[in-house]
Amino acid sequence: MIEFQHVTKKYGKEITAVDDVSFKINAKEFVALVGPSGAGKSTLIKMLTREEEPTSGRILVADRDIFQLKERELPYYRRKVGVVFQDFKLLAKKTVYENVAFALEVAGVLPAIIKKRVDEMLTLVGLEHRAGALVEELSGGEKQRASIARALVHEPKLLIADEPTGNLDPVNSWEIIELLFKINKRGTIVMLATHDKEIVDAIHKRVITMKDGKIISDKEDGKYIL
Amino acid sequence: MTSDNAFFNFIIMTGRVFKMSMVSLWRNRLLSLATTVTIVLALFIISVFSLTIIIANKSATTLKEKVDLTVYLKDADTNDQVSAFEDIIKSRPEVKSVKYLSKDDALAAWQKSHADNSDIANVISASDNPLPRSFEIQTVNPEQIETVANFLDNQDYASLIQEISYKKTKDIVDRLIRITGFIKTLGLALSLIFMLVSVLIVYNTLRLTIYNRSDEIEIMKLVGASNSYVRAPFMIEGMAYGFLGAIISSIIFYTVYQMSLPPAEQYLEISGLSSSLFESLWLIIVLQFAIGLIMGALCSMVAMRRYLFGKNKK
Numbered sequence: 001m002i003e004f005q006h007v008t009k010k011y012g013k014e015i016t017a018v019d020d021v022s023f024k025i026n027a028k029e030f031v032a033l034v035g036p037s038g039a040g041k042s043t044l045i046k047m048l049t050r051e052e053e054p055t056s057g058r059i060l061v062a063d064r065d066i067f068q069l070k071e072r073e074l075p076y077y078r079r080k081v082g083v084v085f086q087d088f089k090l091l092a093k094k095t096v097y098e099n100v101a102f103a104l105e106v107a108g109v110l111p112a113i114i115k116k117r118v119d120e121m122l123t124l125v126g127l128e129h130r131a132g133a134l135v136e137e138l139s140g141g142e143k144q145r146a147s148i149a150r151a152l153v154h155e156p157k158l159l160i161a162d163e164p165t166g167n168l169d170p171v172n173s174w175e176i177i178e179l180l181f182k183i184n185k186r187g188t189i190v191m192l193a194t195h196d197k198e199i200v201d202a203i204h205k206r207v208i209t210m211k212d213g214k215i216i217s218d219k220e221d222g223k224y225i226l
Numbered sequence: 227m228t229s230d231n232a233f234f235n236f237i238i239m240t241g242r243v244f245k246m247s248m249v250s251l252w253r254n255r256l257l258s259l260a261t262t263v264t265i266v267l268a269l270f271i272i273s274v275f276s277l278t279i280i281i282a283n284k285s286a287t288t289l290k291e292k293v294d295l296t297v298y299l300k301d302a303d304t305n306d307q308v309s310a311f312e313d314i315i316k317s318r319p320e321v322k323s324v325k326y327l328s329k330d331d332a333l334a335a336w337q338k339s340h341a342d343n344s345d346i347a348n349v350i351s352a353s354d355n356p357l358p359r360s361f362e363i364q365t366v367n368p369e370q371i372e373t374v375a376n377f378l379d380n381q382d383y384a385s386l387i388q389e390i391s392y393k394k395t396k397d398i399v400d401r402l403i404r405i406t407g408f409i410k411t412l413g414l415a416l417s418l419i420f421m422l423v424s425v426l427i428v429y430n431t432l433r434l435t436i437y438n439r440s441d442e443i444e445i446m447k448l449v450g451a452s453n454s455y456v457r458a459p460f461m462i463e464g465m466a467y468g469f470l471g472a473i474i475s476s477i478i479f480y481t482v483y484q485m486s487l488p489p490a491e492q493y494l495e496i497s498g499l500s501s502s503l504f505e506s507l508w509l510i511i512v513l514q515f516a517i518g519l520i521m522g523a524l525c526s527m528v529a530m531r532r533y534l535f536g537k538n539k540k
Protein backbone atom coordinates (compact mmCIF):
# COMPACT_ATOMS: atom_id res chain seq x y z
CA MET A 1 0.00 0.00 0.00
CA ILE A 2 2.69 2.50 1.05
CA GLU A 3 6.27 2.14 -0.02
CA PHE A 4 9.31 4.37 0.60
CA GLN A 5 12.14 3.62 -1.83
CA HIS A 6 15.55 5.06 -0.86
CA VAL A 7 14.03 8.36 0.16
CA THR A 8 16.46 11.12 1.07
CA LYS A 9 15.58 14.67 2.05
CA LYS A 10 18.24 17.33 2.37
CA TYR A 11 17.77 20.94 3.42
CA GLY A 12 20.56 22.83 1.77
CA LYS A 13 23.90 21.04 1.60
CA GLU A 14 24.50 20.59 5.30
CA ILE A 15 21.32 19.11 6.76
CA THR A 16 20.06 15.65 5.86
CA ALA A 17 16.70 15.21 7.56
CA VAL A 18 15.88 11.82 6.04
CA ASP A 19 18.72 9.61 4.82
CA ASP A 20 18.07 6.78 2.35
CA VAL A 21 14.95 5.41 4.01
CA SER A 22 13.12 2.37 2.59
CA PHE A 23 10.15 0.54 4.08
CA LYS A 24 6.73 -0.81 3.22
CA ILE A 25 3.40 -0.59 5.01
CA ASN A 26 0.63 -2.99 4.09
CA ALA A 27 -3.09 -2.37 4.06
CA LYS A 28 -4.81 -2.29 7.48
CA GLU A 29 -1.50 -2.10 9.35
CA PHE A 30 -0.89 -0.12 12.52
CA VAL A 31 2.64 1.25 12.61
CA ALA A 32 4.38 3.29 15.29
CA LEU A 33 7.06 5.62 13.98
CA VAL A 34 9.41 6.30 16.86
CA GLY A 35 12.39 8.55 17.35
CA PRO A 36 13.68 11.54 19.25
CA SER A 37 12.98 15.08 18.09
CA GLY A 38 14.95 15.78 14.94
CA ALA A 39 15.12 12.13 13.93
CA GLY A 40 13.24 12.90 10.72
CA LYS A 41 9.74 11.68 11.63
CA SER A 42 8.01 14.93 10.74
CA THR A 43 9.91 15.32 7.48
CA LEU A 44 8.96 11.80 6.53
CA ILE A 45 5.30 12.55 7.24
CA LYS A 46 5.45 15.82 5.32
CA MET A 47 6.75 13.96 2.30
CA LEU A 48 3.92 11.45 2.61
CA THR A 49 1.37 14.29 2.58
CA ARG A 50 3.35 15.94 -0.22
CA GLU A 51 4.08 19.09 1.70
CA GLU A 52 7.77 18.44 1.12
CA GLU A 53 9.49 16.88 -1.86
CA PRO A 54 12.27 14.30 -1.39
CA THR A 55 15.71 15.17 -2.70
CA SER A 56 15.92 11.66 -4.12
CA GLY A 57 13.98 8.40 -3.97
CA ARG A 58 10.32 7.57 -4.54
CA ILE A 59 7.22 7.26 -2.40
CA LEU A 60 4.52 4.96 -3.75
CA VAL A 61 0.97 4.97 -2.44
CA ALA A 62 -1.31 2.33 -3.95
CA ASP A 63 1.43 1.70 -6.54
CA ARG A 64 1.53 5.31 -7.67
CA ASP A 65 4.47 7.64 -7.22
CA ILE A 66 2.81 10.50 -5.35
CA PHE A 67 5.29 13.03 -6.72
CA GLN A 68 4.08 12.24 -10.22
CA LEU A 69 0.59 13.47 -9.24
CA LYS A 70 -0.48 16.58 -11.05
CA GLU A 71 -1.21 19.74 -9.11
CA ARG A 72 -4.93 19.34 -9.68
CA GLU A 73 -4.88 15.71 -8.51
CA LEU A 74 -3.27 16.68 -5.23
CA PRO A 75 -6.48 17.70 -3.40
CA TYR A 76 -7.98 14.28 -4.17
CA TYR A 77 -4.88 12.57 -2.84
CA ARG A 78 -4.97 14.64 0.34
CA ARG A 79 -8.58 13.61 0.94
CA LYS A 80 -7.42 10.00 0.97
CA VAL A 81 -4.73 10.75 3.57
CA GLY A 82 -6.03 11.94 6.93
CA VAL A 83 -3.57 13.79 9.16
CA VAL A 84 -3.77 14.55 12.86
CA PHE A 85 -1.32 16.93 14.52
CA GLN A 86 0.01 17.57 17.99
CA ASP A 87 -1.41 21.11 17.83
CA PHE A 88 -4.75 19.93 16.37
CA LYS A 89 -4.91 22.65 13.65
CA LEU A 90 -8.57 23.37 14.29
CA LEU A 91 -10.34 26.67 13.68
CA ALA A 92 -10.72 27.97 17.23
CA LYS A 93 -13.65 30.30 16.56
CA LYS A 94 -15.76 27.61 14.95
CA THR A 95 -17.76 24.82 16.50
CA VAL A 96 -16.72 21.18 16.48
CA TYR A 97 -19.38 20.47 13.91
CA GLU A 98 -18.24 23.32 11.65
CA ASN A 99 -14.63 22.21 11.83
CA VAL A 100 -15.46 18.71 10.70
CA ALA A 101 -17.96 19.90 8.11
CA PHE A 102 -15.34 22.31 6.72
CA ALA A 103 -13.34 19.41 5.26
CA LEU A 104 -16.40 18.32 3.31
CA GLU A 105 -17.49 21.81 2.32
CA VAL A 106 -14.20 22.57 0.59
CA ALA A 107 -14.66 19.37 -1.40
CA GLY A 108 -18.06 20.44 -2.69
CA VAL A 109 -20.13 17.89 -0.81
CA LEU A 110 -23.87 18.50 -0.65
CA PRO A 111 -25.25 19.88 2.63
CA ALA A 112 -27.47 16.88 3.39
CA ILE A 113 -24.54 14.48 2.97
CA ILE A 114 -22.31 16.71 5.08
CA LYS A 115 -24.76 16.53 7.98
CA LYS A 116 -24.92 12.75 7.81
CA ARG A 117 -21.16 12.25 7.51
CA VAL A 118 -20.24 14.69 10.26
CA ASP A 119 -22.74 13.16 12.70
CA GLU A 120 -21.32 9.72 11.95
CA MET A 121 -17.76 10.81 12.56
CA LEU A 122 -18.57 12.71 15.76
CA THR A 123 -20.28 9.59 17.08
CA LEU A 124 -17.26 7.49 16.12
CA VAL A 125 -14.88 9.71 18.11
CA GLY A 126 -17.40 10.17 20.96
CA LEU A 127 -18.00 13.89 20.50
CA GLU A 128 -21.64 13.85 19.37
CA HIS A 129 -22.69 15.68 22.53
CA ARG A 130 -20.13 18.45 21.94
CA ALA A 131 -21.00 19.16 18.31
CA GLY A 132 -22.18 22.72 19.02
CA ALA A 133 -19.28 23.69 21.29
CA LEU A 134 -16.63 26.12 20.10
CA VAL A 135 -13.20 24.56 19.70
CA GLU A 136 -11.68 27.02 22.16
CA GLU A 137 -14.01 25.67 24.86
CA LEU A 138 -12.81 22.07 24.44
CA SER A 139 -10.29 20.15 26.51
CA GLY A 140 -7.11 18.92 24.84
CA GLY A 141 -8.44 15.39 24.48
CA GLU A 142 -11.68 16.64 22.95
CA LYS A 143 -9.77 18.81 20.49
CA GLN A 144 -7.74 15.82 19.36
CA ARG A 145 -10.93 13.80 18.92
CA ALA A 146 -12.41 16.58 16.83
CA SER A 147 -9.31 16.70 14.65
CA ILE A 148 -9.44 12.91 14.23
CA ALA A 149 -13.09 13.18 13.21
CA ARG A 150 -12.09 15.76 10.61
CA ALA A 151 -9.22 13.60 9.35
CA LEU A 152 -11.61 10.67 8.89
CA VAL A 153 -14.48 12.48 7.27
CA HIS A 154 -13.25 11.72 3.73
CA GLU A 155 -12.87 8.03 4.67
CA PRO A 156 -9.13 7.99 4.06
CA LYS A 157 -7.14 4.83 3.46
CA LEU A 158 -4.37 6.17 5.66
CA LEU A 159 -4.49 8.11 8.91
CA ILE A 160 -1.25 9.77 9.94
CA ALA A 161 -1.08 10.87 13.57
CA ASP A 162 1.93 13.12 14.19
CA GLU A 163 2.53 13.17 17.97
CA PRO A 164 -1.23 13.19 18.64
CA THR A 165 -0.71 12.77 22.38
CA GLY A 166 2.11 15.31 22.69
CA ASN A 167 -0.10 17.89 24.38
CA LEU A 168 -2.28 15.51 26.39
CA ASP A 169 -2.19 14.01 29.89
CA PRO A 170 -1.81 10.20 30.22
CA VAL A 171 -5.55 9.47 30.56
CA ASN A 172 -6.48 11.50 27.51
CA SER A 173 -3.49 10.08 25.64
CA TRP A 174 -4.72 6.54 26.16
CA GLU A 175 -8.21 7.47 25.05
CA ILE A 176 -6.76 8.78 21.80
CA ILE A 177 -4.66 5.65 21.30
CA GLU A 178 -7.75 3.49 21.90
CA LEU A 179 -9.58 5.57 19.31
CA LEU A 180 -6.76 5.01 16.82
CA PHE A 181 -7.03 1.24 17.40
CA LYS A 182 -10.75 1.43 16.76
CA ILE A 183 -10.15 3.30 13.50
CA ASN A 184 -7.47 0.78 12.50
CA LYS A 185 -9.93 -2.08 13.11
CA ARG A 186 -12.31 -0.42 10.62
CA GLY A 187 -9.62 -1.02 7.98
CA THR A 188 -7.66 2.24 7.91
CA ILE A 189 -3.86 2.16 8.01
CA VAL A 190 -2.72 4.12 11.06
CA MET A 191 0.74 5.61 11.21
CA LEU A 192 1.44 6.88 14.70
CA ALA A 193 4.49 9.07 15.12
CA THR A 194 5.44 9.43 18.77
CA HIS A 195 8.28 9.52 21.25
CA ASP A 196 6.14 8.35 24.20
CA LYS A 197 7.97 5.27 25.53
CA GLU A 198 5.06 4.02 27.65
CA ILE A 199 2.64 4.02 24.76
CA VAL A 200 5.06 2.35 22.36
CA ASP A 201 5.92 -0.41 24.82
CA ALA A 202 2.28 -1.08 25.69
CA ILE A 203 0.63 -1.33 22.28
CA HIS A 204 2.45 -4.40 20.88
CA LYS A 205 2.48 -3.15 17.32
CA ARG A 206 5.05 -2.80 14.56
CA VAL A 207 7.61 -0.16 15.53
CA ILE A 208 9.86 1.66 13.07
CA THR A 209 12.61 3.49 14.94
CA MET A 210 14.42 6.44 13.39
CA LYS A 211 17.55 8.25 14.45
CA ASP A 212 19.47 10.97 12.61
CA GLY A 213 17.32 10.48 9.53
CA LYS A 214 17.92 6.73 9.27
CA ILE A 215 15.79 3.72 10.20
CA ILE A 216 17.73 1.86 12.88
CA SER A 217 15.10 -0.74 13.66
CA ASP A 218 11.82 -2.09 12.19
CA LYS A 219 10.13 -4.81 14.28
CA GLU A 220 6.71 -6.39 14.70
CA ASP A 221 5.62 -6.05 18.37
CA GLY A 222 8.52 -3.68 18.84
CA LYS A 223 9.68 -1.83 21.90
CA TYR A 224 10.98 1.66 22.50
CA ILE A 225 14.73 1.13 22.17
CA LEU A 226 16.24 4.60 22.37
CA MET B 227 -19.88 11.90 -2.07
CA THR B 228 -19.81 14.98 -4.22
CA SER B 229 -22.80 15.82 -6.33
CA ASP B 230 -23.00 14.14 -9.71
CA ASN B 231 -24.50 17.23 -11.21
CA ALA B 232 -21.52 19.40 -12.13
CA PHE B 233 -23.64 22.51 -12.46
CA PHE B 234 -25.31 22.07 -9.09
CA ASN B 235 -21.93 21.37 -7.59
CA PHE B 236 -20.55 24.54 -9.10
CA ILE B 237 -23.40 26.59 -7.65
CA ILE B 238 -22.79 25.16 -4.18
CA MET B 239 -19.05 25.81 -4.34
CA THR B 240 -19.58 29.32 -5.68
CA GLY B 241 -21.97 30.04 -2.83
CA ARG B 242 -19.51 28.81 -0.23
CA VAL B 243 -16.59 30.71 -1.71
CA PHE B 244 -18.66 33.88 -2.04
CA LYS B 245 -19.81 33.65 1.55
CA MET B 246 -16.21 33.24 2.72
CA SER B 247 -15.10 36.38 0.89
CA MET B 248 -17.98 38.44 2.24
CA VAL B 249 -17.33 37.27 5.80
CA SER B 250 -13.69 38.25 5.40
CA LEU B 251 -14.64 41.67 4.03
CA TRP B 252 -16.96 42.27 6.96
CA ARG B 253 -14.53 41.04 9.60
CA ASN B 254 -11.93 43.56 8.46
CA ARG B 255 -14.46 46.27 7.69
CA LEU B 256 -12.23 49.17 8.70
CA LEU B 257 -9.45 47.95 6.48
CA SER B 258 -11.97 47.20 3.74
CA LEU B 259 -13.34 50.72 4.03
CA ALA B 260 -9.91 52.33 3.76
CA THR B 261 -9.08 50.17 0.76
CA THR B 262 -12.35 50.99 -0.94
CA VAL B 263 -11.89 54.72 -0.35
CA THR B 264 -8.51 54.72 -2.11
CA ILE B 265 -10.02 52.94 -5.07
CA VAL B 266 -12.88 55.43 -5.12
CA LEU B 267 -10.37 58.28 -5.20
CA ALA B 268 -8.36 56.73 -8.01
CA LEU B 269 -11.41 55.94 -10.11
CA PHE B 270 -12.97 59.34 -9.48
CA ILE B 271 -9.84 61.16 -10.58
CA ILE B 272 -9.61 59.04 -13.71
CA SER B 273 -13.25 59.79 -14.49
CA VAL B 274 -13.03 63.53 -13.92
CA PHE B 275 -9.99 63.85 -16.14
CA SER B 276 -11.52 61.67 -18.83
CA LEU B 277 -14.61 63.86 -18.86
CA THR B 278 -12.59 67.09 -18.84
CA ILE B 279 -10.55 65.89 -21.79
CA ILE B 280 -13.68 64.88 -23.66
CA ILE B 281 -15.30 68.28 -23.01
CA ALA B 282 -12.14 70.12 -24.01
CA ASN B 283 -11.89 68.12 -27.22
CA LYS B 284 -15.53 68.82 -28.00
CA SER B 285 -15.12 72.54 -27.34
CA ALA B 286 -12.08 72.65 -29.58
CA THR B 287 -13.99 70.94 -32.36
CA THR B 288 -16.98 73.22 -31.96
CA LEU B 289 -14.78 76.29 -31.94
CA LYS B 290 -12.87 75.06 -34.95
CA GLU B 291 -16.11 74.91 -36.84
CA LYS B 292 -16.92 78.38 -35.62
CA VAL B 293 -13.69 79.74 -37.04
CA ASP B 294 -14.68 81.65 -40.06
CA LEU B 295 -13.41 84.51 -42.01
CA THR B 296 -15.32 87.73 -41.87
CA VAL B 297 -14.58 90.34 -44.46
CA TYR B 298 -15.96 93.79 -43.57
CA LEU B 299 -16.68 96.02 -46.53
CA LYS B 300 -16.25 99.73 -46.82
CA ASP B 301 -19.54 101.64 -46.85
CA ALA B 302 -18.39 103.42 -50.00
CA ASP B 303 -18.37 100.22 -52.06
CA THR B 304 -21.11 99.97 -54.66
CA ASN B 305 -23.47 97.04 -54.82
CA ASP B 306 -21.98 95.97 -58.16
CA GLN B 307 -18.51 95.89 -56.71
CA VAL B 308 -19.78 93.88 -53.78
CA SER B 309 -21.55 91.25 -55.87
CA ALA B 310 -18.54 90.94 -58.20
CA PHE B 311 -16.33 90.47 -55.15
CA GLU B 312 -18.68 87.79 -53.85
CA ASP B 313 -18.34 85.85 -57.12
CA ILE B 314 -14.57 85.97 -56.86
CA ILE B 315 -14.63 84.66 -53.33
CA LYS B 316 -17.01 81.88 -54.29
CA SER B 317 -14.74 80.82 -57.12
CA ARG B 318 -11.99 79.83 -54.68
CA PRO B 319 -11.82 76.02 -54.26
CA GLU B 320 -11.11 76.34 -50.51
CA VAL B 321 -14.32 78.25 -49.89
CA LYS B 322 -17.25 76.22 -48.70
CA SER B 323 -19.82 78.95 -48.33
CA VAL B 324 -20.14 82.68 -48.42
CA LYS B 325 -22.85 84.52 -46.58
CA TYR B 326 -23.53 88.17 -47.30
CA LEU B 327 -24.69 90.29 -44.37
CA SER B 328 -26.28 93.62 -45.20
CA LYS B 329 -26.20 96.59 -42.83
CA ASP B 330 -29.67 95.59 -41.61
CA ASP B 331 -28.52 92.04 -40.96
CA ALA B 332 -25.59 93.37 -38.95
CA LEU B 333 -27.95 95.60 -36.96
CA ALA B 334 -30.27 92.67 -36.23
CA ALA B 335 -27.33 90.58 -35.03
CA TRP B 336 -26.14 93.48 -32.85
CA GLN B 337 -29.55 93.92 -31.28
CA LYS B 338 -29.89 90.21 -30.73
CA SER B 339 -26.56 89.82 -28.97
CA HIS B 340 -27.35 92.78 -26.71
CA ALA B 341 -31.01 91.94 -26.19
CA ASP B 342 -30.56 91.90 -22.42
CA ASN B 343 -29.19 95.42 -22.36
CA SER B 344 -31.45 97.84 -24.18
CA ASP B 345 -29.10 100.82 -23.62
CA ILE B 346 -26.41 99.23 -25.71
CA ALA B 347 -28.84 97.69 -28.17
CA ASN B 348 -30.38 101.10 -28.82
CA VAL B 349 -27.08 102.90 -29.35
CA ILE B 350 -27.39 101.93 -32.99
CA SER B 351 -30.59 102.35 -34.94
CA ALA B 352 -31.61 101.71 -38.54
CA SER B 353 -31.34 105.44 -39.35
CA ASP B 354 -27.88 105.77 -37.85
CA ASN B 355 -26.14 102.48 -38.55
CA PRO B 356 -22.31 102.46 -38.55
CA LEU B 357 -22.09 98.67 -38.82
CA PRO B 358 -20.45 97.63 -42.08
CA ARG B 359 -21.67 95.11 -44.60
CA SER B 360 -19.73 91.84 -44.46
CA PHE B 361 -19.07 88.43 -45.95
CA GLU B 362 -18.92 85.43 -43.61
CA ILE B 363 -16.76 82.90 -45.35
CA GLN B 364 -16.41 79.28 -44.35
CA THR B 365 -13.61 77.19 -45.71
CA VAL B 366 -13.61 73.46 -46.39
CA ASN B 367 -11.21 73.05 -43.50
CA PRO B 368 -10.04 75.58 -40.90
CA GLU B 369 -6.39 75.50 -41.99
CA GLN B 370 -7.32 77.10 -45.30
CA ILE B 371 -8.59 80.28 -43.70
CA GLU B 372 -5.22 81.93 -43.77
CA THR B 373 -4.73 81.09 -47.45
CA VAL B 374 -8.06 82.61 -48.36
CA ALA B 375 -7.45 85.67 -46.19
CA ASN B 376 -4.08 86.27 -47.81
CA PHE B 377 -5.58 85.84 -51.24
CA LEU B 378 -8.26 88.44 -50.56
CA ASP B 379 -5.79 90.85 -49.05
CA ASN B 380 -3.44 90.79 -52.02
CA GLN B 381 -5.52 91.39 -55.09
CA ASP B 382 -7.43 94.12 -56.80
CA TYR B 383 -10.42 94.00 -54.56
CA ALA B 384 -8.36 94.68 -51.46
CA SER B 385 -9.37 98.28 -51.75
CA LEU B 386 -13.00 97.30 -51.08
CA ILE B 387 -12.10 95.72 -47.76
CA GLN B 388 -12.35 97.61 -44.51
CA GLU B 389 -11.04 94.78 -42.36
CA ILE B 390 -10.45 91.04 -42.40
CA SER B 391 -11.14 89.29 -39.13
CA TYR B 392 -10.14 85.72 -38.35
CA LYS B 393 -7.09 85.73 -36.13
CA LYS B 394 -8.80 86.02 -32.76
CA THR B 395 -10.76 82.80 -32.94
CA LYS B 396 -7.79 80.96 -34.32
CA ASP B 397 -5.68 81.97 -31.34
CA ILE B 398 -8.39 80.78 -28.96
CA VAL B 399 -8.58 77.41 -30.66
CA ASP B 400 -4.81 77.04 -30.58
CA ARG B 401 -4.79 77.87 -26.92
CA LEU B 402 -7.61 75.47 -26.20
CA ILE B 403 -5.75 72.68 -27.96
CA ARG B 404 -2.65 73.46 -25.94
CA ILE B 405 -4.64 73.45 -22.69
CA THR B 406 -6.28 70.16 -23.66
CA GLY B 407 -2.85 68.66 -24.19
CA PHE B 408 -1.76 69.87 -20.77
CA ILE B 409 -4.88 68.48 -19.11
CA LYS B 410 -4.28 65.16 -20.84
CA THR B 411 -0.73 64.90 -19.51
CA LEU B 412 -1.69 66.05 -16.04
CA GLY B 413 -4.72 63.74 -15.96
CA LEU B 414 -2.72 60.77 -17.14
CA ALA B 415 0.03 61.41 -14.59
CA LEU B 416 -2.38 61.90 -11.68
CA SER B 417 -4.48 58.90 -12.72
CA LEU B 418 -1.39 56.71 -12.88
CA ILE B 419 -0.15 57.89 -9.50
CA PHE B 420 -3.49 57.27 -7.82
CA MET B 421 -3.87 53.94 -9.53
CA LEU B 422 -0.44 52.89 -8.36
CA VAL B 423 -1.24 53.96 -4.80
CA SER B 424 -4.52 52.09 -4.75
CA VAL B 425 -2.96 49.01 -6.32
CA LEU B 426 -0.38 48.98 -3.54
CA ILE B 427 -3.05 49.44 -0.88
CA VAL B 428 -5.31 46.73 -2.27
CA TYR B 429 -2.30 44.45 -2.56
CA ASN B 430 -1.33 45.17 1.03
CA THR B 431 -4.86 44.60 2.31
CA LEU B 432 -5.06 41.27 0.57
CA ARG B 433 -1.67 40.33 1.94
CA LEU B 434 -2.94 41.09 5.44
CA THR B 435 -6.10 39.09 4.82
CA ILE B 436 -4.08 36.17 3.58
CA TYR B 437 -1.79 36.46 6.58
CA ASN B 438 -4.74 36.69 8.99
CA ARG B 439 -6.21 33.58 7.56
CA SER B 440 -3.04 31.57 7.09
CA ASP B 441 -4.29 28.96 9.60
CA GLU B 442 -7.49 28.54 7.72
CA ILE B 443 -5.63 28.31 4.42
CA GLU B 444 -3.27 25.69 5.83
CA ILE B 445 -6.21 23.62 7.05
CA MET B 446 -8.04 24.02 3.76
CA LYS B 447 -5.09 22.60 1.89
CA LEU B 448 -4.66 19.90 4.48
CA VAL B 449 -8.20 18.61 4.13
CA GLY B 450 -7.96 18.61 0.36
CA ALA B 451 -9.44 21.87 -0.87
CA SER B 452 -8.55 22.48 -4.49
CA ASN B 453 -6.24 25.38 -5.29
CA SER B 454 -9.00 27.28 -7.01
CA TYR B 455 -11.20 26.90 -3.94
CA VAL B 456 -8.43 28.32 -1.77
CA ARG B 457 -7.77 31.16 -4.18
CA ALA B 458 -11.28 32.15 -5.14
CA PRO B 459 -12.23 33.97 -1.90
CA PHE B 460 -9.22 36.28 -2.19
CA MET B 461 -9.90 36.86 -5.86
CA ILE B 462 -13.50 37.75 -5.06
CA GLU B 463 -12.43 39.95 -2.17
CA GLY B 464 -10.02 41.87 -4.40
CA MET B 465 -12.62 42.30 -7.09
CA ALA B 466 -15.22 43.28 -4.50
CA TYR B 467 -13.03 46.22 -3.49
CA GLY B 468 -12.84 47.27 -7.12
CA PHE B 469 -16.56 46.79 -7.63
CA LEU B 470 -17.55 48.70 -4.48
CA GLY B 471 -15.09 51.43 -5.36
CA ALA B 472 -16.56 51.72 -8.84
CA ILE B 473 -20.13 51.94 -7.50
CA ILE B 474 -19.30 54.71 -5.05
CA SER B 475 -17.09 56.56 -7.50
CA SER B 476 -19.79 56.36 -10.19
CA ILE B 477 -22.41 57.78 -7.85
CA ILE B 478 -20.16 60.69 -6.85
CA PHE B 479 -19.09 61.23 -10.42
CA TYR B 480 -22.65 61.25 -11.73
CA THR B 481 -23.76 63.70 -9.04
CA VAL B 482 -20.87 66.05 -9.73
CA TYR B 483 -21.56 65.76 -13.44
CA GLN B 484 -25.21 66.68 -13.06
CA MET B 485 -24.37 69.64 -10.88
CA SER B 486 -21.58 71.07 -12.97
CA LEU B 487 -22.97 70.52 -16.45
CA PRO B 488 -25.40 73.49 -16.72
CA PRO B 489 -22.80 76.11 -15.72
CA ALA B 490 -20.22 74.43 -17.93
CA GLU B 491 -22.61 74.48 -20.86
CA GLN B 492 -23.22 78.17 -20.32
CA TYR B 493 -19.58 79.04 -19.87
CA LEU B 494 -18.38 77.12 -22.90
CA GLU B 495 -21.33 78.31 -25.00
CA ILE B 496 -21.88 74.84 -26.35
CA SER B 497 -25.53 73.97 -26.45
CA GLY B 498 -26.57 70.34 -26.31
CA LEU B 499 -23.40 69.42 -24.46
CA SER B 500 -25.29 67.04 -22.17
CA SER B 501 -26.78 65.05 -25.02
CA SER B 502 -23.46 64.75 -26.81
CA LEU B 503 -21.77 63.68 -23.58
CA PHE B 504 -24.36 61.06 -22.70
CA GLU B 505 -22.51 58.23 -24.38
CA SER B 506 -19.16 59.29 -22.97
CA LEU B 507 -20.70 59.41 -19.50
CA TRP B 508 -21.75 55.77 -19.67
CA LEU B 509 -18.45 54.82 -21.23
CA ILE B 510 -16.61 56.40 -18.30
CA ILE B 511 -18.80 54.58 -15.78
CA VAL B 512 -18.23 51.26 -17.55
CA LEU B 513 -14.52 52.09 -17.63
CA GLN B 514 -14.56 52.63 -13.86
CA PHE B 515 -16.02 49.19 -13.27
CA ALA B 516 -13.58 47.59 -15.68
CA ILE B 517 -10.56 49.27 -14.09
CA GLY B 518 -11.81 48.52 -10.57
CA LEU B 519 -12.42 44.84 -11.25
CA ILE B 520 -9.22 44.30 -13.22
CA MET B 521 -7.18 46.11 -10.57
CA GLY B 522 -8.69 43.98 -7.79
CA ALA B 523 -8.19 40.75 -9.67
CA LEU B 524 -4.59 41.55 -10.58
CA CYS B 525 -3.72 42.56 -7.02
CA SER B 526 -5.15 39.39 -5.56
CA MET B 527 -3.34 37.27 -8.11
CA VAL B 528 -0.01 38.87 -7.28
CA ALA B 529 -0.65 38.74 -3.53
CA MET B 530 -1.60 35.06 -3.68
CA ARG B 531 1.31 34.18 -5.88
CA ARG B 532 3.73 35.50 -3.32
CA TYR B 533 2.09 34.52 -0.08
CA LEU B 534 -0.10 31.54 -0.77
CA PHE B 535 1.74 29.44 -3.25
CA GLY B 536 5.34 30.22 -2.57
CA LYS B 537 8.13 27.68 -2.33
CA ASN B 538 7.42 24.46 -0.45
CA LYS B 539 3.77 25.43 -0.03
CA LYS B 540 2.26 22.87 -2.37
